[in-house]
Amino acid sequence: MADNIRMDITVDESLVDRLTGLLFQHVRFGWEEQSLATGETLFRIHCDNPELLARLRAEVDMLGSGATRAESAVPDQDWTAAWRDFFTPVHCGRFLVLPPWLADQAKAGQLPVIIEPKSAFGTGHHNTTALCLEALSDLAQQGKVRPGMRFFDVGTGSGILGIACALLELSGLGVDIDPVAVANAKENAVINGVEARLRVDAGSAAEGAPETYDLVLANILAGPLRELAPDILARLKPGGALVLSGLLDVQADAVEEAYAVLGPARRVHSGDWVALVWG
Numbered sequence: 001m002a003d004n005i006r007m008d009i010t011v012d013e014s015l016v017d018r019l020t021g022l023l024f025q026h027v028r029f030g031w032e033e034q035s036l037a038t039g040e041t042l043f044r045i046h047c048d049n050p051e052l053l054a055r056l057r058a059e060v061d062m063l064g065s066g067a068t069r070a071e072s073a074v075p076d077q078d079w080t081a082a083w084r085d086f087f088t089p090v091h092c093g094r095f096l097v098l099p100p101w102l103a104d105q106a107k108a109g110q111l112p113v114i115i116e117p118k119s120a121f122g123t124g125h126h127n128t129t130a131l132c133l134e135a136l137s138d139l140a141q142q143g144k145v146r147p148g149m150r151f152f153d154v155g156t157g158s159g160i161l162g163i164a165c166a167l168l169e170l171s172g173l174g175v176d177i178d179p180v181a182v183a184n185a186k187e188n189a190v191i192n193g194v195e196a197r198l199r200v201d202a203g204s205a206a207e208g209a210p211e212t213y214d215l216v217l218a219n220i221l222a223g224p225l226r227e228l229a230p231d232i233l234a235r236l237k238p239g240g241a242l243v244l245s246g247l248l249d250v251q252a253d254a255v256e257e258a259y260a261v262l263g264p265a266r267r268v269h270s271g272d273w274v275a276l277v278w279g
């Protein structure tokens with residue numbers, strides 16, 4: 001049987017960006033991040049997939065001397081508890097993101113988003129997702145995003161952002177290039193009872209053309225957000241709202257530049273991460 005491993009990776013500041021990129025690629029189900037007093041950052045991952053662990057070890061070792069890693073085995077009887085401890089509820093704006101076993105914890109006025117933590121990214125624990133949910137909540141509060149409007153969620157992962165839109169009574173489309181994410185997002189749409197308002201398809205920003213949307217959300221990474229700019233812009237209705245996330249502070253100018261036709265964006269920050277909001 002595969003071991004349940006907790007891997008701690010500590011990197012100095014210059015490597016945070018690269019390691020985050022690696023984790024986005026390989027550890028989509030999430031990780032914990034903690035700034036240390038030394039100025040370094042600790043990333044903690046729980047994983048029971050030996051191939052994934054092997055790949056991760058090799059990639060981390062290639063980062064050089066600024067990165068160190070340590071592993072410990074978590075006994076079977078503690079594994080479910082460690083996994084469950086990690087997936088605590090996350091409060092973002094009007095939304096409370098919860099795993100299924102805590103589904104009844106939302107309080108009056110909170111919109112519960114139930115996410116089964118599987119392999120697709122998007123449990124609400126990462127700043128980039130939380131920034132999108134908060135931006136969405138604000139747009140709804142300002143009346144810029146309203147029931148009946150249409151949304152497009154590019155890189156839907158677990159489906160979290162599309163589900164949040166559907167809970168606000170919008171309807172639309174979530175797409176992902178990863179078939180595992182497409183399956184997870186469909187499953188989560190059903191768990192949340194919003195499958196009639198959230199359609200999930202394999203694909204990217206050009207999927208479902210020529211429909212244009214009142215709201216487009218994309219939490220990918222800076223590189224893809226720049227490359228996809230023409231496609232994403234083509235899907236946005238004139239005067240529609242756009243939320244882009246997955247970029248570090250230092251990457252925000254370059255991404256905003258690719259969307260300059262929309263004028264200046266509002267920036268919202270969480271740690272080193274920033275989301276760009278138009279609308």
Ligand code: SAH
Nearest residue numbers: 121122129155156157176177178181204219
């Ligand atoms: N929307 C979720 C997941 C973000 S992770 C959230 O906010 O938490 C980014 C997702 O984008 C991953 O599932 C990845 O497979 C997908 N992705 C990466 N590049 C893409 C592209 N070019 N087009 C569509 N999806 C992409």
